[in-house]
Amino acid sequence: MSKRQLSLNLFIYPGGHHEAAWRYQGSAADRILDVSYYQELAQRAEAQKFDAIFFADGPALADNVRYAQRFRFEPITWLAAIAVATKRIGLIATASTTYTEPYNLARLFASLDHLSGGRAGWNIVTTSTAQAAQNFGLPEHPPHHERYERAREYIDVITRLWDSWEDDAVVNDPASGIFADTGKIHPIDHVGKHFRVRGPLNISRTPQGRPVYVQAGSSDDGRAFAARYAEAIFTAHQTLASAQEFYADIKRQARAFDRSPDQVRILPGISPFIASTQAEADLLQDEFNELIQPEYSLTQLRQMIGLDLSGFDLDGPFPRHLIDTGSARGVASRFKLVVDIVDREQPTIRQLVQRLAGARGHWVIAGPPEKIADNIQTWFDNGAADGFNVMPPWLPGGFDIFAEQVVPILRKRGLFRGEYSGTTLRDHFGLSRPQSVFSGSIKAIA
Numbered sequence: 001m002s003k004r005q006l007s008l009n010l011f012i013y014p015g016g017h018h019e020a021a022w023r024y025q026g027s028a029a030d031r032i033l034d035v036s037y038y039q040e041l042a043q044r045a046e047a048q049k050f051d052a053i054f055f056a057d058g059p060a061l062a063d064n065v066r067y068a069q070r071f072r073f074e075p076i077t078w079l080a081a082i083a084v085a086t087k088r089i090g091l092i093a094t095a096s097t098t099y100t101e102p103y104n105l106a107r108l109f110a111s112l113d114h115l116s117g118g119r120a121g122w123n124i125v126t127t128s129t130a131q132a133a134q135n136f137g138l139p140e141h142p143p144h145h146e147r148y149e150r151a152r153e154y155i156d157v158i159t160r161l162w163d164s165w166e167d168d169a170v171v172n173d174p175a176s177g178i179f180a181d182t183g184k185i186h187p188i189d190h191v192g193k194h195f196r197v198r199g200p201l202n203i204s205r206t207p208q209g210r211p212v213y214v215q216a217g218s219s220d221d222g223r224a225f226a227a228r229y230a231e232a233i234f235t236a237h238q239t240l241a242s243a244q245e246f247y248a249d250i251k252r253q254a255r256a257f258d259r260s261p262d263q264v265r266i267l268p269g270i271s272p273f274i275a276s277t278q279a280e281a282d283l284l285q286d287e288f289n290e291l292i293q294p295e296y297s298l299t300q301l302r303q304m305i306g307l308d309l310s311g312f313d314l315d316g317p318f319p320r321h322l323i324d325t326g327s328a329r330g331v332a333s334r335f336k337l338v339v340d341i342v343d344r345e346q347p348t349i350r351q352l353v354q355r356l357a358g359a360r361g362h363w364v365i366a367g368p369p370e371k372i373a374d375n376i377q378t379w380f381d382n383g384a385a386d387g388f389n390v391m392p393p394w395l396p397g398g399f400d401i402f403a404e405q406v407v408p409i410l411r412k413r414g415l416f417r418g419e420y421s422g423t424t425l426r427d428h429f430g431l432s433r434p435q436s437v438f439s440g441s442i443k444a445i446a
């Protein structure tokens, strides 16, 4: 039995994850729409045998774009260009079940999986950004519970679309003149509350059968959805204890859905400031925090906890009494994460925005390479993570330092691969390739 190994993804934000990264002299602020910049990043991550790269997404413009590089290209398109510049690394794109339709999205991800030789992953989101509704003619953003109800039906439909061609449906025999065995291509005939889709999909089953299902739910609905469907789960935790609680809960819920917990990889985010000494690493983090623009940070904070602190003294105490914990506004999980920081550390407003500036509530850690590796190993060995979404504070430099100084330590400790053992994202994550739900069934296209 091979030793349990870490999964490492490179989570790419254009200039890096610190909200002021684009202002830092080492970041590639002028290359954020240059696809070769992302191809180079993916090649560097592939050279280090990372499992995947990952792009977030949302169908609306962030309302604080004045102060930070928070616009978004469409990730599937961008990953197609990266696929042709790489051979092994996984390619994970975010797409919303609230603001897309299953048939179109099934085609997009099937195409990405075919063209990449089986390296596609789908970060399934319901979209927590309320302003998206105005771009799709909706009177208001659907409530959280309803978004998850739609997402469950969506997954059922899209899974059957990806499975609608059995693996051996394509014959492709010019001599006999038969291209496909239509007895192995199945309509899905779905009629539900949110969707009516006949199918089948208009492309054959992909190298992975289906893209890898990734999810990042944190609420009760989100966790249940993740435990039932997700094969890799992204999550944000500030402490080992919080990550251990999440990890144990998801693995328990997965078992309750009769799933093997090994088929559910849990990947918290980590945003490391790395330097040869602790003092230098702290200085590096301070350099970034000095570039913070309070107008941007306070907008972020308002989105997370629904409080507008623009009139407050930044160096005054955070007004904890104004937080109405009864109504978790904004993104529920981030709301709780911010409240926990405030209750644990009683920060000033400035100290809180600096805590969140690094990576929007993900784990930010500063120190020498050995300390970063030690912390990664502690979470990995103590039931808090199966791997990490690496979120460099700035790119490309922040990733290069992690790759050159932390990955070798993890490798030396036997925690991370020296070579890919497979070719697909499922291989890298150690996930099985799913059978088509139609294998052996009779109803096919006439």
Ligand SMILES: Cc1cc2nc3c(=O)[nH]c(=O)nc-3n(C[C@H](O)[C@H](O)[C@H](O)COP(=O)(O)O)c2cc1C
Residues within 6 Å of the ligand: 055, 056, 057, 058, 094, 124, 125, 126, 127, 128, 129, 216, 217, 218, 219, 220, 221, 222, 223, 234, 235, 236, 269, 331, 332, 333, 334, 389
């Ligand atoms: C690493 C990570 C990446 C995420 N990326 C996105 C994203 O690209 N788009 C999005 O709408 N939500 C994204 N989310 C938010 C989650 O989809 C989810 O809405 C959030 O964690 C709250 O959980 P809930 O859906 O259970 O309320 C991300 C969350 C995490 C932890």
